[in-house]
Amino acid sequence: MMKRYPQLFESAYIGKLKIKNKLSMAPMGPVGYADAFGAFNQRLQDYYVERAKNGVGLIITGICNVDMGTEEMPTIGLPCPTSNPIAFIHSTYQMNERVHAYGAKIFIQLTAGLGRSALPGFVNKNIAPSENENRFDPRIIHREMTKDEIRTLIQKFIASAVIAKKSGFDGVEIHAVHEGYLLDQFAISLFNHRTDEYGGSLENRLRISTEIVKGIKKACGEDFPVSLRYSLKSCMKGIRQGGLPEEDYEEAGRDIEEGIEAAKILVAAGYDALNVDAGTYDSWYWNHPPMYFEDGMYRQFGEILKKHVNVPIILAGRMDDPEIAISALGKSCDIISYGRPLLADEEYVEKLRTGRLDEVRPCLGCHEGCLGRIGNAPISCAVNPACGREKIYGIEAAVAKKNILIIGGGVAGLEAARVAAIRGHKVMLCEKSDQLGGNLIPGGVPHFKRNDHKLVSYYKRQLELLNVDVKYNTTIAKEDIKKYDVDVVIAATGSTPKNINFEGVQASFTADQILLGKAEVKDEVIIVGGGLVGCETALWLAQKGKKVAVVEIAKEILGGHGSLPHMNEFMLLDLLKYYHIDIYTGTSIVKTKENSVEVKQGDKIFELPAETIITSVGYTSNDNLYKEIKDLDIPVYNIGDSNKVHNIMYAIWNAYEVARNV
Template structure:
């Protein structure tokens, strides 16, 4: 009865939709996410990428829009194994894609191939060997790298390669294509925005001229593939940037340096008139990168206002993503902000999301944390995947298989690593006993998920608790396992996942210190003038959380940079957190040391300058130490004993889960 109620509640999402003359079985879509690392040597979809899309089709998505495929890898000198490209070896591309699309269509889903003209000045260093742009300018990430102006011949060749790619896509069985154009500050968006485009020919100057590449592309595709072959457009209504390499935060007042809403509306009308059948809407550019790939600091439904504006301006379907995982929000957005609701990272985390939503099993959904560690954070180091779903992108080669020999496994510790071991091992058929010394599961995610912007950490705990119930894991709370008591569980394998403990250091002076964990868990009171000692991720996020409560916060970090240095976090998370710290007027003192603490003031030395900072509360956030004592006491038993998670090495959530999954699926 409860599941029927849920199905009725969200039935609007499961009614038919339409793009041009193409009918979709429901109003859900898989958002395009770059398939970096999933092309074979011929530029075709490799088997892993095929399985990745089929898995989402299998679980109810109405429309799949693939991640970007280059129309010509030679334009910027990309590797053929970087992202797929229909024009490298068209027959090979057709061969691989056609068999994938046959499988996708078996589930009633439709699929569009997304085509990109390239990165231009937004290319990550090392990703391309030829640096081009609409006009000469510096690279977004490394201004010392200059991108030369494209010739008219190169532009016309690019347009033709879009058309050729669409022809290949149609032959491959795709139901339509999406042009990755006036969006995110990629090459075609650079043509569209006057800040980047200083050309004086027919591809520069007026808005119509700056959009000419994109309008010629859709006109060429329609001529080659037929007027009824659907072409959607990935479209950013607003650039959300203060200037080059500087984003504007949600709610912040600033003068738009790129494309403002007024121009965005005008451009949308021109593009729809040219022939685009749908707009796949978001906001931002690489200069405001966190808008295109919203970290956890964004609120849910962050693009709804942009979709609502465009719904009033154009008469084609609006596809809208942007943290739309709340089904009630998605239902309310239909007809007002969009016609189709799109899900991106949520479908990386949980390929079954749409079907779970349809059947009222939201408590079984594995949530996206907004961390970017497993998806965009892996570009350059590995294929796109997901921090909380290790099997993402390798569904058929890295799934959980039934164990040949069923064992009794004792898991010691109910943090995220221990929970993932218990989940995976139980699915494989083992009997699992999980012992947690406290009265709650979650470990460091419990304090970590306290700030509103980290709320999905607590959703991840809830997901694991529900999995323990569904899988019948024997969870024993308030149970301390010792070297002496371990034998009573008669386990065949022991997995130690005892986590880590916050480091404590002695500071000079009379000031009393507390840990970030104690403050987050409200074990100690926190005054209005706070000094945070340690500028890593925990320190900075705790500082932000306190500043959002109206407290005066200063951060002191001994190293030259916060957050472990540039690149330690995925760029979009790093950029946004830095901007938020600045926006909330949090004092940042790097290369600084504590000279003396007091009850209300702390003396800090930065370079050759001595500074007095208010410090009614001094919070330590100087890292964690592995709690591996129990493992040391058990490791020499005559049965296998493993150490996993922070008790093995202090790392992030992704590696706690990935290491645990690797271990448990092979026990």
Template sequence: MANYYPELFTPTYIGKVKIKNKLSMAPMGPVGYADANGALNQRIQDYYVERAKGGIGLIITGICNVDMETEKMAKAGLPSPTQTPLAFIHSAYQMNERIHAYGTKVFIQLTGGLGRSALPGFVSKYIAPSENENRFDPNILHREMTKEEIQTLIQKFVTAAVISKKSGFDGVEIHAVHEGYLLDQFAISFFNKRTDEYGGSLENRLRIATDIVKGIKKACGTDFPVSLRYSLKSCMKGLRQGGLPGEEYEEVGRDIDEGIEAAKILVDAGYDALNVDAGTYDSWYWNHPPMYFEEGTYREFGKILKENVNVPIILAGRMENPEMAVESLNNSCDIIGLGRQLLTDPDYPKKVRAGKLDEIRPCLGCHEGCLGRISNAPVSCAVNPACGREKIYGLTPALNKKHFLIIGGGIAGMEASRVLATRGHKVTLCERTNNLGGNLIPGGVPDFKRYDRALVKWYEKQLELLNITVKMNCHVKLSDIDTYNPDEIIVATGSTPIIPKFDGAKNIVSANDILVGKADAGKEVVIIGGGLVGCETGLWLAGKGSNVTVVEMANDILGGPHGLPHMNHYMLEDLLDYNNVNIQTNTMVVSANNSSVTVKNAEGTHNISADTIISAIGYKENNSLYEELLEKDIPVYNIGDSQKVHNIMYAIWNSYELAKEL
């Protein structure tokens, strides 16, 4: 078998545990994947085994709670080794047997809880190192933990590690000085105001983390490796305020100098590896980088730690480009961590080793499937609907092979084509224009939407590999249907931007036309609509030198706090502010002409200069062909934006659901 990137596929070690390559699955929380006993349910077992099958060298599970009583977390929330130890051992041992069959090692990540970072309602016992406001709701106060509670928590970590070793795990990772979770709050003086042995000096603030590793080594043996999830820098300007990459600000959390000192203390205490990132819940986009980050987010932090400690450094931060990964192994880390990329494509390691980079399904950085729905459903992936339900939601061959006519080559049409062809159906895909991708073509124009462009390229490659008949510049009308002789028809004709009309204004264009270059934006730009399209278009134009004002009728942009996953929402808001995009909420456009827009809000009516007025108020379904096709005696389905205007995730998920059952 070819090995295109041998540096990534040579063995390495954590402690005395040999790992077959230098690729690791980064820990991602298995919320909703526990059974009533706190054991790993079958879905999460299959999920991890699928990644082992794909060739990853080391799996680090998402957080498993060492004590469900610490914060009174819902029993079905996270797996917990200590809740019902025998049940946990039975589930984990059989999972680890399967993982080991592929030569993959597996560490369990153990967490002590959320502290002030708990989503309201996720816990019923609000605790913290000192009294602190809740990250999301300042009306919720977290009380200071007692010393007895702290001692119990430390012992629970040790007990959980012992149970994990019996369960066949090759090591444990402590979810401690990381992301502003409970134990990181102890480590950061901004949150820890205690005056006892768990507060004050850096050594005291790290005491829980150092006592945990010492206790585990004593109970499990010095050869049982213990990794530490570690954020070198907090990237905080203040409470609920993150600092953007490249922005100058005063760090109020853990700065790099203290981060280096803390790392030395933690390694001296016995940690065998550091799994490195940056950020806290107050700067959440650092821990979960949206598409607005550049690749290799944490490389500077890994390099700093490699120069200061002598244990392996595991580093994630969007290094799925194998050339960047190889370069990073030389100076920033010892093991490459892969998170969301393994959700989108479990076979990433195999494909990299074989040089099939154009067959790797890309992560969009959207967080919609993995974290955006975490309060309502377990972790999955926007572009891979089978993620987290591999055995129960995978594709099966069609028993009755048919010919499907797919009308529309956007994301929904391409996904339906891919799934149907994978199952053995014959597919003809007709696209009206000379490009596949639909609204992802304009949406993918800004540099920060490069992953959207990569997704279109991936679909094009899949259609080629599956030998799907693709007809471009093909405008299908009702009278044309019989010439294709289809057994069934799927309409995926997308949507069209809505453009308001104002007397005297001829300079109103859609965001789509601006993005694809059909219209030029002037110096003074007013965007009507503060949703994702309007805000991203505004950010892009501001970067190109325009003075941009976004006008939004609602009291918040981006659909409010729950309109987007939090990390994407926070970062886009901060980027708009940093790039001087003027946001006017609770504001209505009442009239416009070729040089200005008149708006009305609580302060009255005023004019805004506008060389160009851009409409980003939404899209309208193109469903007329579907309505016409209902008259024919052929089964017809409507998917994607032509059924209901939605986001990329639901275009893919709904198409997958339909096509896997036909």
């Protein structure tokens, strides 16, 4: 069979190291995957091997700390080669043997730590290049590192690289001038106010990074590849202020001109490749792009660097559309890097090679299963519950094959049907409407939520391949179940948007009705409810040219800080501001009028113009059927929103758990 997209499957080189194709797994932090010795636990080993098995040419591991004592990070936080070198070698050597069996190469990414970018409570020693406020909590002050601490850190990098080479890694990547982590703080003058040889000029601010690569080359040999994780531009308007792609602003961090000069210095020092993106923790959405970005957003930065350095450029940035990836090769980069697409679907590269893009499970850009879990659980994926636990939580064939009836074709019902069918059960899914997808149908209407519709398409294709019997326009009542010879019933009947009847003359519409085009939206819009659906609907309408205001009865929108993954929250808030969407918190609707609403905020009552009123005040579980059938003499399960209204991740994860065990 001919390879599809052959340009992506030609070999590539980093130094003298040959890579079988131009497809790399991007480094994503393995937080929570270290064992008690700082080695790779078995789950982490299996996670990387699974991607190697499915065709990735180069794997770059997530960050591994070179010294847990630098910031006194908890042992289980990240793997660390120097904590117990023998244990580390034992765990990773056997992993690398397995990776190499599939013809893949693997680099370990080494980091100095977080500095001022540490999430509060994640480290016990708060340090930085100079005295700095913590990025997330300005009350926390990070002290200036001493020269001895800096020199020790450099030696730890060199020692870690030596251990990595003994472990069978094909190279190392230095997590240095990137994303506003500790070594990037040294490189950025905004954070580095030192007056010694590690501060001042650009060369001095890069000294740690250049001494690290020189030391590794001396210890491991000139032919041992060393790549650099590199953010060309900081994309900052100021401290804790990101700059949107749409904005024209003055760069407060590293601008492109300095980024080019820095790249030249770093390549001259010995780095064999640049793994390129943009952003810092102060503009965190640039490094971890939410769904609000367009695809391929880093190509401009790779194109700039290719004109100025003569080493391979590795580039990520939502390029799971192969046409975008192909357009980037040669012009913007030499190797395409995939991050979250390989969390969402470990078989992505093999499906790409064999032309099965309709079988790819898409990343939604939600961050709920990956970075949104840091601090509570190891990184995984909202649409792929087995991610990071491939061998202990995969789908196994059922011993006894059963007839399973699934009621409801929303995301929970679709996932339950997929998993149950893979296990060998005979599955019938009944959907009361004429289409599958449930709340993802309206939810995926805005351009920035387009991958929600891709997820529905993925499920449709899976159910076709698995011969699931899907019945549309079929409503199931308690008495209907007797007609079917079933052993298990799974209720996945979803939820319904709440609406409010206001005093006055204007009718209101739910966000779902507006998204589905069931009501006309005039120029001046009030959205009642500032949760995620309300705010995203406001953004969508504002992007279409409407004048939008959001009225929220609580003190904060989006459920308050921390309810969403940080990068999604920060970008959405910045977008609401950029599109001039007025936000009224602690405010309620008193009554409606013909072209306005009367609102109350504290002791003030005033009017806001409103030609269209949209409500987005949550959803009500459709659990009546489950209550009627839960006492049948066969197992009955209730999943998704009909069990508890939540997000897409928990609908999928709970459905996976139930279907994996029926």
